[in-house]
Amino acid sequence: MQLPSNIATRHLTAPEGLTEAAQTLAKGGLVAFPTETVYGLGADATDGEAVARIYAAKGRPSFNPLIAHVADLAAAESEGIFNAQARALAQAFWPGPLTLVVPVAPTGSVSTLARAGLDSIGLRVPDHPVALALLKAVGKPVAAPSANRSGRVSPTRADHVAGDLDGRMEAILDGGATQVGVESTIVACLDGEPRILRPGGVTRQAIEAVLGRALPVEEASGAVIAPGMLQSHYAPHSAVMLEAGKGAADAAILDFHRQLAGEPCMMRVDLSEGGDLLEAAARLFDALRQLDASGAARILVASVPKEGLGEAINDRLARAAAPRDL
Ligand code: TXA
Ligand code: MG
Numbered sequence: 001m002q003l004p005s006n007i008a009t010r011h012l013t014a015p016e017g018l019t020e021a022a023q024t025l026a027k028g029g030l031v032a033f034p035t036e037t038v039y040g041l042g043a044d045a046t047d048g049e050a051v052a053r054i055y056a057a058k059g060r061p062s063f064n065p066l067i068a069h070v071a072d073l074a075a076a077e078s079e080g081i082f083n084a085q086a087r088a089l090a091q092a093f094w095p096g097p098l099t100l101v102v103p104v105a106p107t108g109s110v111s112t113l114a115r116a117g118l119d120s121i122g123l124r125v126p127d128h129p130v131a132l133a134l135l136k137a138v139g140k141p142v143a144a145p146s147a148n149r150s151g152r153v154s155p156t157r158a159d160h161v162a163g164d165l166d167g168r169m170e171a172i173l174d175g176g177a178t179q180v181g182v183e184s185t186i187v188a189c190l191d192g193e194p195r196i197l198r199p200g201g202v203t204r205q206a207i208e209a210v211l212g213r214a215l216p217v218e219e220a221s222g223a224v225i226a227p228g229m230l231q232s233h234y235a236p237h238s239a240v241m242l243e244a245g246k247g248a249a250d251a252a253i254l255d256f257h258r259q260l261a262g263e264p265c266m267m268r269v270d271l272s273e274g275g276d277l278l279e280a281a282a283r284l285f286d287a288l289r290q291l292d293a294s295g296a297a298r299i300l301v302a303s304v305p306k307e308g309l310g311e312a313i314n315d316r317l318a319r320a321a322a323p324r325d326l
Helices: 018-026 048-058 073-077 084-093 129-138 158-165 204-211 277-293 310-321
Strands: 010-013 031-033 040-044 067-069 098-103 120-124 171-174 185-188 195-198 239-241 251-255 267-270 298-301
Touching (some): 018 031, 018 040, 018 129, 018 171, 031 158, 040 048, 040 067, 040 129, 073 084, 084 204, 158 171, 239 310, 251 277, 267 277, 277 298, 277 310
Parallel strands (some): 031 171, 098 185, 239 298, 251 267, 251 298
Antiparallel strands (some): 031 040, 098 120, 185 195
16 A cells, blocks of 8 residues: 555445445555544554554654544453443443543554554444444454544544545545534543543533542643643634634634624634534534635634533634644
8 A cells, every 4th residue: 555645535425335435444545434523534453554544644743542443342342451430431422422541452453553552542432323334344443533634623524524635545435514523532441530531522521420420620731641632733724712702804703602793703603503512512623614714814712611512612622722833
């Protein structure tokens, strides 16, 4: 397989394109596919060369560990060691937007590169019929980071993926717009207390309810625990300013619940006019891309409540606004 540049990318549609997508993965190719959170750029996780091609295609500066996607808990348990808490979370939220970081199992088949050399592994069973059908057809774990160029906004539609990665992957499997819109919540179940490494599609409250206790809030600006927690990560080209109270004629507005409805602007997108956080999460990355494409120098963002899915939304917005020093 050549390095991923100037590859003729095949545009497939699910379900017709599933078999070809699975065959492409089995041959060491890269296939972007939908999950319920965002589109992933997949490769056979057991094939180190295929995994290396993911990093090259994304232009990732370093080898961050990748999530291995599997079809069910049984497949996950042959890759990782699940303690009682990990199993309880898997049973409660899989398939779904939860990634569990657990110790690697002796029977694990995922390449060291996909784990970035760690002795832990991130595992997830996605809740999307196309992703699950693809995983069953491949019959192996599929490593997949979000299908965007490194440092860019995650893709929630096939055309977002094409815009970033056309010519850098063998195929893209179109399954429509994703439902959840923000990435999975990452919970580490290693020694000691479980820790939330990244807020995401499953809320803190839901996780705490299953575990029967409150979990500490990690400082996003502190030491990098999940390398994807690097501060500037979900970055549009335009400067992003949070908690904006008013508009400006030369700015774009990312609104929530019509807070900035009457304000001057070049373009305004409301994540949810009715103030629904689920709708807001699903629309977040597409809205950032739209406003970025408007050419406005600044994107002014209304405040979004911090509870429930608002934690993940605010986390992504803070990263989009972080200084670009990567
Ligand atoms: O919703 C999602 O999680 C999407 C879809 C495609 O599944 N995937 C995704 O992947 O967001 P990515 O690569 O953009 O983010 C994966 C995160 C990174 O922050 C990485 O550092 C962390 O997972 N991660 C993976 N394995 C880990 C491990 N063993 N220890 C700590 N962090 C890990
Ligand atoms: Mg990502």
